[in-house]
Amino acid sequence: MALIVLDALTKRYPGVTALDDLTLEIEPGIVGLVGANGAGKSTLIKLLLGLLAPTSGRATIFDLDVRTRGTEIRQFVGYMPEHDALPPDTSATDFVSHMAEISGLPRPAARERTAEVLRHVGLYEERYRAMGGYSTGMKQRVKLAQAIVHDPRLLLLDEPTNGLDPAGRDEMLELVRRTGTEFGMTVVVASHLLGEIERVCNYLVAIEAGKLLRAARLDTFTEQTGVLAVEVEDRADELASALVLHGLDARAVGRVVLVALEDDRPYDLVRDAVAALGLPLIRLEQRRHRLEDLFADAEPGETAA
Amino acid sequence: MSGSASVPPFAPGAPALRGSPGGPEGSIYDLGYRNYDGPRLGRTHAIRALFVHTLKVCYGIGRGGRAKLAPFILLAFATIPAVVAVGALALIRQVGGGQIPEEASPVRHDTYYGIVATLVALFCAVQAPETLGRDQRHHLLSVYFARALRRTDYALARFAGIAAAVLVFVLLPQLIIFFGLVLSAEDVAAEFGREARFLPGIFGQAIVLSGVLGGISxxxxxxxxxxxxxxxxxxxxxxxxxxxxxxxxELGAISLATLLVLLSPADILAATNAWWFDSRPESTAIFLTDLPLEAFLAAAAVITAACAAILVRRYERIAA
Known part of the structure; x- marks a missing residue:
């Protein structure tokens, strides 16, 4: 049974249609909600939470209507907003345990869960300090912690990697992946960065201008042939020509050599060629071809922020 | 590839391999996540928690030292006259000043609300915006409304919490006077019997006051x-x-003045204080408008209810 069911869900503001007749079923798992800024991702999340009322249509979570059964649903839903949502004069411990209580947990349980969850998101001694002095990375962690402290069955994350540096992004994505797999929550991650979201999701929903663009399981793509991106420190051109000599379809783009991947043969050849040339290899990455097709209808560049 | 293009070249491709250097991530992993199977008490518990939280926020509890400054300084100023009066009375009783009537003291149950009125108003004017404003300033409404609460619950729990903070503020000095007088007497039981007649007034006026001033602020x-x-x-x-x-x-517009007096929190509270303690109201406006004191009690109830309704309506519509 689908966890979230949207039936012709529509939200109109004067002059703008934020969500247009969205019909969709979302199964348990880690769901990426992709779209450009203003595509309607946040609107959809707020409708699911009952923070906004739909203009028309219906949405259910756990088979309960979000309009009428909001408080029951929200006992089992966690929400990490896009914007800053932390009082600066309060410590992470006090804030998160207060939020656990507002989700219905008794005080002792709220305290216990807070300590556990803050450890899980990687916040230690600093959890007793006022949050005003936290770095963006720490703030994002607290925002995630307050969203999972009551052990929800559904977690809605709105741009969780916003404002983070590359290392912070990777850590946050890893946390999201663990939340979905180890913690057993269904996670909906809204992001305008497809490249990021595809690393942790197993289901992808793409929306544009409030309309559903495409929804599909991601693992159907993993078997697809794709492109191997080989990043080297310099002399990418030489590597590309060496690979072409071995009969591969390769071309250099800046410091990256893109190699067409029909079978496993290129891996060995790339390894040998890199070793033969003595190049410092930075990374090897398999890129999926088909994922872009999801956005074939979208304006180019719009999804890639 | 459209997405990958946005990832800076130095970002590692496989996030799972990268932990914070030297960080204890491995040990977190080992502890494992435990699901919560305990009770979920839902809305009523959430409302109660929010009420208690509001009361604490009003006094800066759990918010660092600076947030406690204003409420506790005001509370100290409101309490000092009570402490001094009780101390002086106890001293007189000790040295055997005989039966000096308590009525001789300028600080009594029936005059106390008049003495601290300005401080109570200041407390409301400073702490209510502090408490409600921070939720809006720091975008906390969306994380509250995304939980086991309704918007109305939020509005009423915050209102009740602010009113309770005002109640504490005005009851503390009154109870200091009460217990000071009772416990410093030679015959404690008899003194309690004499003083107990003020208790309905002390609590009644405190409730009216916290409803009106807490509500308006x-x-x-x-x-x-x-x-x-x-x-x-x-x-x-x-x-x-x-x-x-x-x-x-002064201008002789009595009917207009009557209406305004019934809307003026300060006049209403002076009148209800007189009603509870059966004394003369301190405001001349109340005499001149020639209204029964009960009318002010009703006005207080109406204002409190109206403020609650305004709050509910405001939070129904506010964007979160």
């Missing part, structure tokens, strides 16, 4: 995240209305 504060605006508006509402009604009485 909460209703005003809900409309702006900016503390300065809210504080100014509250002070104007409380301090200026009695002046205007006094001027209107």
């Amino acid at each position: 909460a209703a005003v504060s809900a409309y702006t995240p900016r503390r300065v605006y809210a504080t100014t508006a509250i002070i104007v509402l409380i301090a200026v209305t009695p002046l205007v009604s006094a001027v209107l009485i």
